[in-house]
Amino acid sequence: MGAECYVRSAATQKLVNQIERVADLEKDVSPVNKNQSVCRVSFRAFIAGRWHNAMGEELFNNNESMDQACARAIMVTKVSILESVGGSRLNINQEMICSDKPSPKDRNKVGVGDRVRESEVTPHPLHREEFGFRGSRCRWFIESSPLEKSVKMEQGIICHSPPTHHWVVVDKW
Amino acid sequence: MKVVLGFCIGLGGCAFGTPSTVEQPIQQVRVNCAKAGQISNEMMRVIENPNVSVLEWESSFAALSGHQTAPQRVSSAKTILWSIRTNCRGY
Numbered sequence: 001m002g003a004e005c006y007v008r009s010a011a012t013q014k015l016v017n018q019i020e021r022v023a024d025l026e027k028d029v030s031p032v033n034k035n036q037s038v039c040r041v042s043f044r045a046f047i048a049g050r051w052h053n054a055m056g057e058e059l060f061n062n063n064e065s066m067d068q069a070c071a072r073a074i075m076v077t078k079v080s081i082l083e084s085v086g087g088s089r090l091n092i093n094q095e096m097i098c099s100d101k102p103s104p105k106d107r108n109k110v111g112v113g114d115r116v117r118e119s120e121v122t123p124h125p126l127h128r129e130e131f132g133f134r135g136s137r138c139r140w141f142i143e144s145s146p147l148e149k150s151v152k153m154e155q156g157i158i159c160h161s162p163p164t165h166h167w168v169v170v171d172k173w
Numbered sequence: 174m175k176v177v178l179g180f181c182i183g184l185g186g187c188a189f190g191t192p193s194t195v196e197q198p199i200q201q202v203r204v205n206c207a208k209a210g211q212i213s214n215e216m217m218r219v220i221e222n223p224n225v226s227v228l229e230w231e232s233s234f235a236a237l238s239g240h241q242t243a244p245q246r247v248s249s250a251k252t253i254l255w256s257i258r259t260n261c262r263g264y
Contacts, residue, residue: 124199125199126199126200126201127256127259131258131259131260132262133258140255140259142199153199155199155251155252155255157255171251171255173247173248173251173252
């Protein structure tokens, strides 16, 4: 008696990149027609040591939950930005930070006292987690500036400045 | 290439530098929170006046910033102070 045979296959994709942090999220919901609306999202994603701008949208029926539609828009946009940066599989380790306009930008240099958006500075590679300091949420960041034959690396601390979505550079060295 | 060896500060804390071409390598500092109050006071003194001694940590303190110029001592002190504030509550 012959054995029954079948082919079983499994495919895995190697993780290339991951979204380490999402910051400065903006959501905008507007009607498309009397039955449908669209949720447009934009945010900055920190992938492989750099901030990337990400934008996406999700069409939804007006009897659906707006929050769920926006969550889908965010998820799809994350996949899209990961693919565009070179990652092939979604793996997210992140915090979501809501923010308002204007859009953040990359800043070459910040100084103590400057007000910045979180994604305008580079997360510190050794101190990734937020910490509490005198009632504020604070984060480490790094800033590198090219010198003639080397790179000058500085560290700093930003603390959240409620009720705005801005952070203040409280120290830098 | 600058190589900074690991060093310890406090009873159980060590910092390990990695070979780097940057002017001032980013280094990790682990601090024994039981000594956080004493160490943070010393570090704040150095930040105010880089010429003061940091007592029992002077030798290991030097390892963080190589040559002991005033800006380097302040930089080391800030790295340690903010590491304390990050990892130990109330400082």
